[in-house]
Amino acid sequence: MEARLKLNHNIKKNNMKILIVYLLLFNTVWTFKELWLMPYINTFEVTTSVFLNALIKILIWIVPVWLYIKFYLDSNPIHYLKMNNNIKRGLFWGISLSILLFLYFAFQVYFLNEESFNFKLSLNNYINGVLLVGVTEEIVFRGLILQELSKRFTFWKANTVTALLFLVVHYGIWIYEGVFFDFYSHIYVFLVGLIFGLVFKKTGSFWSVVILHSFHNLFVSIS
Numbered sequence: 001m002e003a004r005l006k007l008n009h010n011i012k013k014n015n016m017k018i019l020i021v022y023l024l025l026f027n028t029v030w031t032f033k034e035l036w037l038m039p040y041i042n043t044f045e046v047t048t049s050v051f052l053n054a055l056i057k058i059l060i061w062i063v064p065v066w067l068y069i070k071f072y073l074d075s076n077p078i079h080y081l082k083m084n085n086n087i088k089r090g091l092f093w094g095i096s097l098s099i100l101l102f103l104y105f106a107f108q109v110y111f112l113n114e115e116s117f118n119f120k121l122s123l124n125n126y127i128n129g130v131l132l133v134g135v136t137e138e139i140v141f142r143g144l145i146l147q148e149l150s151k152r153f154t155f156w157k158a159n160t161v162t163a164l165l166f167l168v169v170h171y172g173i174w175i176y177e178g179v180f181f182d183f184y185s186h187i188y189v190f191l192v193g194l195i196f197g198l199v200f201k202k203t204g205s206f207w208s209v210v211i212l213h214s215f216h217n218l219f220v221s222i223s
Contacts, residue, residue: 034172090205163193
């Protein structure tokens with residue numbers, strides 16, 4: 001019995017080391033892309049740069065996680081990521097929460113700021129900032145990181161660490177755009193990360209948080 005417990009402990013330690021290595025490599029590669037590869041990507045024609053950007057994000061965000069789950073965790077990625085769990089419930093809560101979020105942004109834009117939504121976004125904003133962002137970022141953060149950390153810590157500890165990592169991954173693009181020192185953005189993204197984690201846990205569905213994440217980015221972009 002003692003030997004089995006020790007073996008399980010060693011397996012968990014090794015799993016955590018592998019996860020940390022993955023996170024370091026992931027963040028390094030993504031930061032490199034945001035700081036040094038983006039200027040090169042932007043030299044292409046607009047449509048080409050948009051889809052090249054999307055392809056690179058899929059290769060960096062989705063493919064490694066898919067391989068990690070399939071071969072290292074020896075699990076079915078679709079099942080592990082809860083893509084086939086509580087689909088109707090996920091759609092219901094994803095859409096319902098997005099409607100509430102829309103009402104909040106509409107009140108802020110139309111009544112507090114006395115302005116209107118601006119739907120004239122760039123193709124890159126719609127493709128990479130809205131449509132792709134929910135799937136790619138939720139696969140990494142709530143799909144993999146939160147679930148792996150939850151195996152070792154309480155949910156709120158795991159969710160807090162995941163939200164912090166979710167915040168840090170934004171630093172590359174913030175530095176590139178020169179908005180890193182906007183303190184409000186740090187607090188806001190961290191809190192959003194906590195909320196996404198809670199929604200994922202409560203609904204038990206990948207799609208609830210994907211829908212909410214994508215619509216959130218849309219409302220932020222058009223506000």
